[in-house]
Amino acid sequence: MTAPPRRPRSTGRVTLDDVARAADVSPITVSRALRGERAVDPALVARVREAADRLGYAPDPAARALASRRSTHVAVLIPMLSNALFVDLLEAVQSTLRPAGYQTLIGVTHYDDVEEAQLLREQLLHRPAGLLVTGLERPEPTRRLIAQAGVPVVHLMELAEPGAGLHCVGLSQQAAGEAMTRHLLDRGHRRIAFAAAQLDTRTRQRLAGWRQAMQQAGLHDPVLEWLNPAPSSLALGGVMFEQIIGQRPPVDAIFFCNDDLAQGALLAALRRGVRVPQDVAVAGFNDLTGSDQMVPPLTTVRTPRAEVGAQAAAMLLALMRGEPVARPGVDVGYELVVRGSS
Amino acid sequence: MTAPPRRPRSTGRVTLDDVARAADVSPITVSRALRGERAVDPALVARVREAADRLGYAPDPAARALASRRSTHVAVLIPMLSNALFVDLLEAVQSTLRPAGYQTLIGVTHYDDVEEAQLLREQLLHRPAGLLVTGLERPEPTRRLIAQAGVPVVHLMELAEPGAGLHCVGLSQQAAGEAMTRHLLDRGHRRIAFAAAQLDTRTRQRLAGWRQAMQQAGLHDPVLEWLNPAPSSLALGGVMFEQIIGQRPPVDAIFFCNDDLAQGALLAALRRGVRVPQDVAVAGFNDLTGSDQMVPPLTTVRTPRAEVGAQAAAMLLALMRGEPVARPGVDVGYELVVRGSS
DNA sequence: CTGTTAGCGCTTTCAG
DNA sequence: CTGAAAGCGCTAACAG
Secondary structure: OOOOOOOOOOOOOOOOHHHHHHHHOHHHHHHHHHHHOOOOOOOHHHHHHHHHHHHHOOOOHHHHHHHHHOOOEEEEEEOOOHHHHHHHHHHHHHHHHOOOOEEEEEEEEOOHHHHHHHHHHHHOOOOOEEEEEEEOOOOOHHHHHHHHHOOEEEEEEEOHHHHHHEEEOOOOOOHHHHHHHHHHHOOHHHHHHEEOOOHHHHHHHHHHHHHHHHHHHHOOOOHHHEEOOOOOOOOHHHHHHHHHHHHEEEEEEEOOOOOOHHHHHHHHHHHHHOOOOOOOOEOEOOOOHHHHOOOOOOOOOOHHHHHHHHHHHHHHHHHHHHOOOOOOOEEEOOOOOOOOOO | OOOOOOOOOOOOOHHHHHHHHOOOOHHHHHHHHHHHOOOHHHOOOOOOOOHHHHHHOOHHHHHHHHOOOOEEEEEEEOOOOOOOOHHHHHHHHHHHHHHOOOEEEEEEOOOOHHHHHHHHHHHHHHHOOOOEEOOOOOHHHHHHHHOOOOEEEEEEOOOOOOOHHOOOOOOHHHHHHHHHHHHHHHOOOOOEEEEOOOOOOHHHHHHHHHHHHHHHOOOOHHEEEEEEOOOOOOHHHHHHHHHHHHHOOOOOOEEEEHHHHHHHHHHHHHHOOOOOOOOOOEEEEEOOOOOOOOOOOEEEEEEEEEHHHHHHHHHHHHHHOOOOOOEEEEEOOOOEEEEEEO
16 A cells, blocks of 8 residues: 655755755765865865756755754844934945845844844844844843844944953944044034934943043033934934024034934024034034035044944854954944034 | 664754643644634634743744745845935835734845846745835846746835736826926926936836926927936035036026935035025925925925835735735825925 | 644754 | 765645
8 A cells, every 4th residue: 555645845946955866966965065064075066066056056045044043144233224324334234244145134123122122032033143233232131132042243333341252343432422522622612512312322422422521621511411312313403403502601512413413403504594613513423425515514423334334244254154253342443524514 | 673862953942842732732733823824723722822922932934934935034125225215115114014923134226137136036045925126117037037936026116007917006206207397387497407316217207207297398308308327315416406507508497306316406506506496496306304404495296105115015915915905006196395495 | 623744955963 | 075864843735
């Protein structure tokens, strides 16, 4: 008695077995030859390669993930896509990771710790091969979640303490904030407001830099701090500008924590007939698209986010391959860009 | 003789079998109960649910994809993330798809047919459950690739011929272009330039709309077409503005194919002391962030991309579940937003 | 309505 | 350096 016939479930896809048969070797040899894992006779490798190419073989990511308990996904967590900074970052990440055979899973946290944790849990189900997260600060449970995932992680945009044992590519947001404030002080400004929205970690670090410089100059005054938890936008920048220039005694410069706010402020100044920088200087942060086109062009801090993306992706690649990483922390620096608004 | 002992490869993850054992049913019943596939005794469903919750069970996407030949990924192809339009679109797509249990795989084509095809091939390896692509026009081989994937597809931002049998959510870019041109004509403008960059399909459709309106008014003149294949940006808008206002006889209005160009033009006008709209009117397209903040505020066409994203995702969801779709083509319309620049 | 059986396509483990 | 066997965790197919 033979077993009753069953409809095969095959997908029509070219499989490893097909290649093995064509190259007249065992499936596992094909697997090894194609991945470059363990030593395989060069002659066999060539034969396998040829057969794979001829048949148009492409490994099945799902099967691979199931068998190896590791997918070819890299999960990336960023706060917001409407901030051009993260778009540039992502672009650089993808263009490094994709040629290496990794698919990026993008998770947008909306600056929300709860959503970040939720996204992380969802993404970890896919057993990503690596993880890219924005910033260092997050609630302890989320941190544990990341640690227990047992996956290489690189932190973006900030710098960790050297002893922390974390991998990161970024810059000192505080130092950058301090540098911009010093620039404004050097220009002779005394009452320099700091205006921020969103109030994420990096914004607060810039705030700390501003405070530091102002205190050292003996010019710090809490009423100069304008902190608005609302999401950052051009429109909000305009609103904040109006509020701030109404302040008495008047401020002579405003340092916005992000260029979109500063751009909105410059436009509001135009509408109101407030002269920049004569009546009040304006500075931003990140050197986003359009800042050089403003009237007057916006003084800002250029943060090399494309470099952050590229270097972080490269570091993660090394970690995922088990290769040694030269330095766990890479400081990409920043650049003061002085334009007409200051 | 017993077989030699083997180290188990288990991952420590809670599996379907664990739940089955805990609920004292067979694994397949757990599978069916949790997916809601086929009818399962409500009492059993409850027992399974309870056990799954208690154990913290989460299905393994890789195993599921391998067994069912369908992943929980949805591939989304968009031209560019630096165009805020697509960021808004994506945001809406994700917020519809994620609660339904789907992971979005974002592919950025950079307006390049070759890159689009390549991305598509990569993404199809992951056996996505559905596909979202921008626009209708693409080379025949790519079209075939999509068709042969055997996956539901929804096209974004444009409208297909009713008979084409394609699913799409969008608007008539041509009608919108025509409407804006008519508005400018109504305002008394006669020499209305059309200025475009990137020159993708949707831009060309807007151009066609402008041509249509200009020809009907007996005012069409090929020298009024300023087409620049470079990527769209604020800076380019400024450059194009300078070129166009140098033209003799002078133009009295410029219709830019996208708001970023128009914003750049408005800023260039400010720098040059050209009065808008008195010396020349300016109009844009898409109503991007900041257009309402410009000086003067920009007249534009609002395209409801969040609605496109949400509706397209909802349509795809229905298709993926095999549910009937009311209309294969959804026209979300557009809205003329008349502000100070015209 | 529930269960048994047999894979999905790949890689790990253990032998040669 | 190569291979055989045994799963990874799940669902499709086919009974009962």
